[in-house]
Amino acid sequence: MNTPVKERPVLWTPSKERAENSRLAEYMRWLEQNRGLTFADYPALWEWSVTELEDFWETIWQFFDLQSSAPYTSVLDRRVMPGAKWFEGTRLNFVEQILRHVPDRSDDLAISARSETFGTEQLTWADLHAQVSSLAAHLQDMGVAKGDRVVAILPNSPASIVAFLATASLGAIWSLCSPDMGDVAIVDRFAQIKPKVLIAQDGYVHAGKTVDRQGILATVAESLPTLEHRIVLPFVGDLPEGAHNWADLLDRKADLEAEQVPFDHPLWVVYSSGTTGNPKPIVHGHGGALIEGAKQSLHQDMKAGERFSWLTSSGWIMWNSQMLSLSQGMTLSIFDGAVNYPDLNVLWQFVAEEKLNYFGAGAAYFGTCAKAGVTPAKDFDLSNLHALGSTGSPLSEDAYAWIYKEVKEDIWLAPISGGTDLMGAFVCGNPMDVVRAGEMQARALGNAVRAFDGAGNEVIGEVGELVCTEPLPSMPLYFWGDEDGSRLHESYFDTYPGVWRHGDWIEITPEGGSVIYGRSDATINRKGLRMGSSEIYQAVEGLDEVMDSLVVDLEFLGRESFMPLFVVLRDGLTLDDGLKAKINTAIKNGVSARFQPNEILQIAEVPRTISGKKLEVPVKKLLLGGNPETVVNRDSMANPDSFDRFIAYAAERETG
Numbered sequence: 001m002n003t004p005v006k007e008r009p010v011l012w013t014p015s016k017e018r019a020e021n022s023r024l025a026e027y028m029r030w031l032e033q034n035r036g037l038t039f040a041d042y043p044a045l046w047e048w049s050v051t052e053l054e055d056f057w058e059t060i061w062q063f064f065d066l067q068s069s070a071p072y073t074s075v076l077d078r079r080v081m082p083g084a085k086w087f088e089g090t091r092l093n094f095v096e097q098i099l100r101h102v103p104d105r106s107d108d109l110a111i112s113a114r115s116e117t118f119g120t121e122q123l124t125w126a127d128l129h130a131q132v133s134s135l136a137a138h139l140q141d142m143g144v145a146k147g148d149r150v151v152a153i154l155p156n157s158p159a160s161i162v163a164f165l166a167t168a169s170l171g172a173i174w175s176l177c178s179p180d181m182g183d184v185a186i187v188d189r190f191a192q193i194k195p196k197v198l199i200a201q202d203g204y205v206h207a208g209k210t211v212d213r214q215g216i217l218a219t220v221a222e223s224l225p226t227l228e229h230r231i232v233l234p235f236v237g238d239l240p241e242g243a244h245n246w247a248d249l250l251d252r253k254a255d256l257e258a259e260q261v262p263f264d265h266p267l268w269v270v271y272s273s274g275t276t277g278n279p280k281p282i283v284h285g286h287g288g289a290l291i292e293g294a295k296q297s298l299h300q301d302m303k304a305g306e307r308f309s310w311l312t313s314s315g316w317i318m319w320n321s322q323m324l325s326l327s328q329g330m331t332l333s334i335f336d337g338a339v340n341y342p343d344l345n346v347l348w349q350f351v352a353e354e355k356l357n358y359f360g361a362g363a364a365y366f367g368t369c370a371k372a373g374v375t376p377a378k379d380f381d382l383s384n385l386h387a388l389g390s391t392g393s394p395l396s397e398d399a400y401a402w403i404y405k406e407v408k409e410d411i412w413l414a415p416i417s418g419g420t421d422l423m424g425a426f427v428c429g430n431p432m433d434v435v436r437a438g439e440m441q442a443r444a445l446g447n448a449v450r451a452f453d454g455a456g457n458e459v460i461g462e463v464g465e466l467v468c469t470e471p472l473p474s475m476p477l478y479f480w481g482d483e484d485g486s487r488l489h490e491s492y493f494d495t496y497p498g499v500w501r502h503g504d505w506i507e508i509t510p511e512g513g514s515v516i517y518g519r520s521d522a523t524i525n526r527k528g529l530r531m532g533s534s535e536i537y538q539a540v541e542g543l544d545e546v547m548d549s550l551v552v553d554l555e556f557l558g559r560e561s562f563m564p565l566f567v568v569l570r571d572g573l574t575l576d577d578g579l580k581a582k583i584n585t586a587i588k589n590g591v592s593a594r595f596q597p598n599e600i601l602q603i604a605e606v607p608r609t610i611s612g613k614k615l616e617v618p619v620k621k622l623l624l625g626g627n628p629e630t631v632v633n634r635d636s637m638a639n640p641d642s643f644d645r646f647i648a649y650a651a652e653r654e655t656g
Helices: 016-020 023-035 042-051 053-063 094-099 125-141 158-169 183-193 214-222 246-250 286-299 317-321 323-327 345-353 363-372 397-407 486-492 534-540 577-590 616-623 640-655
Strands: 010-012 074-076 086-088 109-115 119-124 149-153 173-177 197-201 203-206 209-212 229-233 266-271 281-285 307-310 331-336 358-362 387-391 417-419 424-428 449-452 463-468 500-508 514-519 524-526 529-531 546-551 564-569 599-602
Touching: 010 397, 023 053, 023 286, 042 053, 053 074, 053 286, 086 286, 094 125, 094 158, 094 286, 094 323, 109 125, 109 158, 119 125, 125 158, 125 246, 149 158, 149 183, 158 173, 158 266, 158 323, 173 183, 183 214, 183 281, 197 214, 229 246, 266 286, 266 317, 281 286, 286 317, 286 323, 286 424, 317 323, 331 345, 358 363, 363 387, 363 397, 387 397, 449 500, 486 500, 514 534, 514 616, 534 546, 534 564, 534 577, 546 616, 564 577, 577 599, 616 640
Parallel strands: 109 331, 149 173, 149 197, 173 266, 197 229, 307 331, 307 358, 358 387, 564 599
Antiparallel strands: 074 086, 109 119, 203 209, 266 281, 417 424, 449 463, 463 500, 500 514, 524 529, 546 564
């Protein structure tokens, strides 16, 4: 791909005071005082961080005063991927970094939660410590020890966080699924890791309706033969026979002594989207999650005592990422419910009433608000809000414009892109720099992110494959059950030997910013010109009539490619010739006449993963003749019924 650099307008510039008071500026002052290092600008700092890799990560350890019971003997054994060994010799526990805030802030709020199911719940740091200590003691009584797996089917709630911290404090391994996932999807994940304990909530309320999950939980439990104990949070029914009641496990006064484990001891197992085939069980370690989270707090400007929230389900890696706010001594505010019930203002009301300083959500949520004409600045007091985060998919320039017009003019908008695979971000925010429309501000410190062309050469100002050329401490330890490492290698290292290929198109700008153009395996290739799908979405979804869209390029051997565009229209509208012409004109003017679709079709919903990503690749495989039963795992989808429309379209094309 060779899309030319486009000049993007500056939407926000930090004040001198704002920049100098940031955590990143504090870190740079620390480097000067303690290491004698000064840098002319952020690109120079970034270049040092990926060149002097060992020195950089050691300064992160020292700057954040990470706790360990035994010192490390080396920062990095050798620069290889996969297989790099970090901070060998050290003994630590991820949970200690979070609960270290208890003595000084015992009466302050650690967690503030609002749920359609349970209403409002608040935990002070003392409450959090007490509940974690009690549950950990009970889990020990159940025989849970270092290396055992504890799995849960819980919403984003205080209970899920307490359960995770209790599990990890014992050196046991945590894994979590959202309650709205199907039993097949849950079993596909949990059966791979053979859990000893299952913690689950038997129902919940969503959009005002009670959802009973008792049958699903029974099926899951029956399908996991290694289970020895079940812990249930009863909401819709009685406690199942033989199960422990959650509330009864929070009653014990107990001392908590976190099990000391090596840097690379497994912390949790998370899963790839699983849209095709069995989900990949990705194992992250205590140390990697701890130090990457600490570093990421520089890019998100996290400060103790402030209030943080990220809109996430418990099935998305952003649930795990919430922990870094607690590790920095922030108050974590949790929203568990429908974001459009009774209307889209419900979440902005939450932001205002919680007095949030930092709020993050998937890009699709901000796009939906923009399309719906939501006006948070007019309707709510957002005076405390000074930062917004976004991820999950590229945030469009239209969404940037809406945020600065309708949310807040003086706000730092810092989208990030990375993911489940590395439990972190490749590209992210810089609180000391300007925000440009449609761009992420910076490559993350310590992350040797580059754009490669097809020959493996680095390109600047052009679109290429997103790669990482140096190891990171938060890269997967391994995939569970991948004994010879072949599945891990095929996932990231089969294109450029020894280099991580992430699977996204990225442009690195001359100033050091970046733009993500979508998945590289969903490339659009029209008459030899290749690009990601995001620019087409930008043009199409910029129209008031179009709420959402999906495009795929069907490249047939020996024939010209065929590119259908699927659009979700505003309620009450029907796709006619006039609107088709308007869509084509938008693409011609915004992208190129070369990328006008061969066909435009109206659909009710764009199929998406649970984390909000458009399912371009499964749709492409289906329309190229793939088996409808195997091209996508419906249990991993947020809206599985939406795929039926594409199956019908594939059949029409085959018979037509």
